[in-house]
Amino acid sequence: MRQAISGLPRPFWWLWTSTLISRLGSFVAPFLVLYLTTERGYSASFAGLVTALFGAGGAASSVVGGMLADRVGRRVTLLVAHVAAAGLTAALGFADQPLLIAVLACAAGAASSASRPVVQTVMADLVPPADRVRAFSLYYWAVNIGFGLAAASAGFISSYGYRWLFLIEAAATLLAALVIATRLPETMTDPADTGGEGVDEKSTGLRMVLRDRPFLAAVGLSFLLIVVFQQAAAGRPVAMDRDGLTAAQYGLVISLNGILIVALQLPLGRRLEGLNPGRLLVLASLLCGGGFGLNAFAGGAAAYAIAVVVWTLGEIVHSPVNMGLITRFSPSTARGRYQGIHALSWATATMAAPLCAGIVIDRFGPDTLWATCTVLGVCAAIGYWALLLRKPDRHRHTPHPTSATVGLRRARRHPPRSTPPHTPPTPRTTSSEE
Structure with a gap:
């Protein structure tokens, strides 16, 4: 365990923590059909339609979330997605009209899924290539731990009313957003510092x-x-x-x-x-x-x-x-x-x-x-x-934008007047394939 978690940057662990928190509260998706048929009395076909809309919204928002992460920033996109997901999830728990339920389910699915590609993007920004497989293993582990505990506890919570599932998930999502807002830095790479990757900084679409x-x-x-x-x-x-x-x-x-x-x-x-x-x-x-x-x-x-x-x-x-x-x-x-x-x-x-x-x-x-x-x-x-x-x-x-390179960028932009700027040596990193 010590070897598995050692050597990773602190911002990664805050992102990991926010992921675990949100997954521990992921009650709505696995219990949505049961809620609509048992609690609300809708037909199985309507419940299936709502579940499909929830998934369709998530599929479309995955691309939009990725594009926003490259255009406006990773941290802002994560915060907007989390806050929107919390509000829409809570509203879905109080909706009582079929059309409103369908619309809110699609919107909640979109907001919930918009953050997923951004989380993996931030992990890639933060973690050096040699450690990424281990970092993604930890991420996948957190996802499964959170989902498993959420599924096990959702049945008990639903005995007090299905509405609590929506409210607790909304609260967990807001708590994850709070962790991101207070602990996670912006990791989007400045195109001027990419080292000649050959990427057009003005190209923010999907053509490339x-x-x-x-x-x-x-x-x-x-x-x-x-x-x-x-x-x-x-x-x-x-x-x-x-x-x-x-x-x-x-x-x-x-x-x-x-x-x-x-x-x-x-x-x-x-x-x-x-x-x-x-x-x-x-x-x-x-x-x-x-x-x-x-x-x-x-x-x-x-x-x-x-x-x-x-x-x-x-x-x-x-x-x-x-x-x-x-x-x-x-x-x-x-x-x-x-x-x-x-x-x-x-x-x-x-x-x-x-x-x-x-x-x-x-x-x-x-x-x-x-x-x-x-x-x-x-x-x-x-x-x-x-x-x-x-x-x-x-x-x-x-x-990889390490702390050393970030400090170098700041030194280049704001060199001290009294002493000549000192460029620290760039640490050599090896990727897994090397």
């Missing part, structure tokens, strides 16, 4: 991102695996029900994923540093596809649990290494836009996975779905091999 073919290839491969990972919530419940497993057995199986992430993410994240990211992503893709493929041979809870262990190991490896890869492709002056496009692919995959799972299971059965997951995992592994291993490494390396 959509022309970056290697980056889009990485996003596409990530999309394939996210579709597979989402089958844990989309296709697996149906398959386990058809195999006659009880709700208690299903609960034990799904809890294994969170337990493994909490137990293994930090130690494995530490050991992933310095290893070849291409090989790690190929391995993660094969573990993911193979793990879900094992579901085709499962007939009981134990076999499903073995499958969970296999693909969870793939998830533990893939998530931080993939986030580090996306960051390496991103110029420092355009990180927000790059992270926004990646977040959009994640949101799109999250919405597409249940639809695809339902169609495949209804027409061809669960075994075909698991075979498809295996094929997608193998395709992703081949894609990562072709992108990262077949040819020499061509990834862009962006300069």
Whole structure:
């Protein structure tokens, strides 16, 4: 644990703390359908529509949040998104008209998701390349810890009224905003100090991102695996029900994923540093596809649990290494836009996975779905091999704004009059691929 958390800058930990706080209060999204059908008495179709609008708003705002992070600043974008999310979430808990509920759900989903690509952008700004895989492992660990505890406590809180879920989430979001406002500095890179990255500082649109073919290839491969990972919530419940497993057995199986992430993410994240990211992503893709493929041979809870262990190991490896890869492709002056496009692919995959799972299971059965997951995992592994291993490494390396370089910028802009300016030596940093 000491090795996993050592050496990271203090602003990173304040950002990590704000993420954990907001995730500990993430009650609304997983309980929105139950709230609308049980508490409000709406139909399942209306609840599904509202949930889809919540996700659609988040998908669109991911790109907008990334663009704003590059245009107006990371810190301002995070604060506006958090404050807006808190107000809209609280208002959604008091809405009683169907149209108003739908509009507020879409807006709340947009505000809640707008901050996600910005958080990863700030982490990339703060953490040197050699430590980013470990930093993203800590981030992913915090997300899962917070979400797991929130899901476990939401049922108890809802017994006192579902409205408390909305109010507590709004309060947690405001507390996270307070941490950002008081402790997190602005990390947006000045285009004049990028060291010749070749990025047009006036270009704040998406054209440069959509022309970056290697980056889009990485996003596409990530999309394939996210579709597979989402089958844990989309296709697996149906398959386990058809195999006659009880709700208690299903609960034990799904809890294994969170337990493994909490137990293994930090130690494995530490050991992933310095290893070849291409090989790690190929391995993660094969573990993911193979793990879900094992579901085709499962007939009981134990076999499903073995499958969970296999693909969870793939998830533990893939998530931080993939986030580090996306960051390496991103110029420092355009990180927000790059992270926004990646977040959009994640949101799109999250919405597409249940639809695809339902169609495949209804027409061809669960075994075909698991075979498809295996094929997608193998395709992703081949894609990562072709992108990262077949040819020499061509990834862009962006300069990291360390405290030394920040001090150097200030010295250049405001040199002392009495003594000549002194330029401190720039520390040498090594990236994971070196």
